[in-house]
Amino acid sequence: MEKAKLYWMLLLAVGLLIGCKPKQNMVYLQNHNFEQEVSEARYQGLNLQEGDVLEIVVSAYDDIAVKPFNLSTMEQTNSAGVEAGQAGAAKANQYTVSSDGYIAMPVLGQIFCKGMSKQQLKTDLEGRLKTYLTDPLVTVKLVNFNVSIIGEVKSPGQKTSTTERLNIFQAIALAGDMTDGGDRTNVKLIRYSEDQKKDEVVALNLSESNIVNSPYYYLQQNDIVYVEPDKNRQVIANTNPNKALYFQLFGVLLATIGLIIRFK
Numbered sequence: 001m002e003k004a005k006l007y008w009m010l011l012l013a014v015g016l017l018i019g020c021k022p023k024q025n026m027v028y029l030q031n032h033n034f035e036q037e038v039s040e041a042r043y044q045g046l047n048l049q050e051g052d053v054l055e056i057v058v059s060a061y062d063d064i065a066v067k068p069f070n071l072s073t074m075e076q077t078n079s080a081g082v083e084a085g086q087a088g089a090a091k092a093n094q095y096t097v098s099s100d101g102y103i104a105m106p107v108l109g110q111i112f113c114k115g116m117s118k119q120q121l122k123t124d125l126e127g128r129l130k131t132y133l134t135d136p137l138v139t140v141k142l143v144n145f146n147v148s149i150i151g152e153v154k155s156p157g158q159k160t161s162t163t164e165r166l167n168i169f170q171a172i173a174l175a176g177d178m179t180d181g182g183d184r185t186n187v188k189l190i191r192y193s194e195d196q197k198k199d200e201v202v203a204l205n206l207s208e209s210n211i212v213n214s215p216y217y218y219l220q221q222n223d224i225v226y227v228e229p230d231k232n233r234q235v236i237a238n239t240n241p242n243k244a245l246y247f248q249l250f251g252v253l254l255a256t257i258g259l260i261i262r263f264k
Contacts (some may be wrong), residue, residue, distance in 0.1 A: 045117045046142065046164055047194070049221050052097045053143040054113075056105070056125070060133040068107050069129065071095075094143060107132065115194055118142065118164075147219050149175035151227035152182030166219045168204060168211070172227070183230040189216050190224035 048054070058069040067073040072093050095103040101114025108128055113121045118140045129136035147166065148158045154176030161174065168187070172178060184206045193200045202216050211217060219225075 045119065046145075046220055048097055048113050048116050048118070048121065048142075049192075050097055050099050050101065050114060051144075052221060054095050054097065054103065054121075055093050055139075055141040055143050056095055056103075057093050057139045058125070058129060058133075059137045059139075060129075060135060062134065065133055066136070069105070069132075071106060142221070145221055147171050147174075147222070148224045149227070150224065152179045152229050153177065153227050154179060167217050168206065168219065168225065171219055171223075171225055175225075178227055181229050182227045186228050188226040188228065189219075190226065191216070191220060192222065 058066055060066045070093055095105070097103055097114060102110045102112050105111050105125070108125070111121075111125065111128075113124075116124070122138045122140050125138045125140075126136050129138070142164050145161045145164050145166065146158055147161065149171055150156045153172060156175055159171070159174040161170070168189070178184065187204045187206055189202045189204055191200050191202070192198070204211060204214065204216060
């Protein structure tokens, strides 16, 4: 009987060692001074990029005078610089930023906007329109704000946000949150740098409350968020794929030995 007890204790210990592993860094924003750090967060806005689809609406006191400046109030054939294949976009007052950074506006023609914020483009257009209109008002909205979230998240892929003011936590929420195997201390953000003309890779620690001070806390158009697997997940991925089978066979062997000892 002593041997049987010893066996079952051994089996229990092996099971605990196999089934239980320490999991650290599962909590977001766990450091102190959280309220102070959050109060310092600042949203800097977006910089317009190639491929951005902008909804631009021009308004003024004179409804008739403003019509030539809005695609939705013009015939498609009169929309300067708009290709025939963009009829749907024209009806919705939408303009796509070209590869060289321009949008084609009715009457105003080609307007360079790549790298501008929406506010800067708004101010620029209103200044140009003052030649034709009294007190023009321009609204600019980004229609296709896209980010990609990959790695240890529950629903990876490209996500379209309904808001342009998207922070890193909201982006991860769009992907269904991290899996238990995600490393919250080492999340990679990949962003194209217009200044350097190359992708920039930044490591973010989402367990630190001061993440909200980072210039990368709010995402930009076409950012890529990569959630790395934690060390435990990496070890499992790099070990023998038959390891789990070996443990199962070992368990069966122990159970068999136990039965033999019990019925002797």
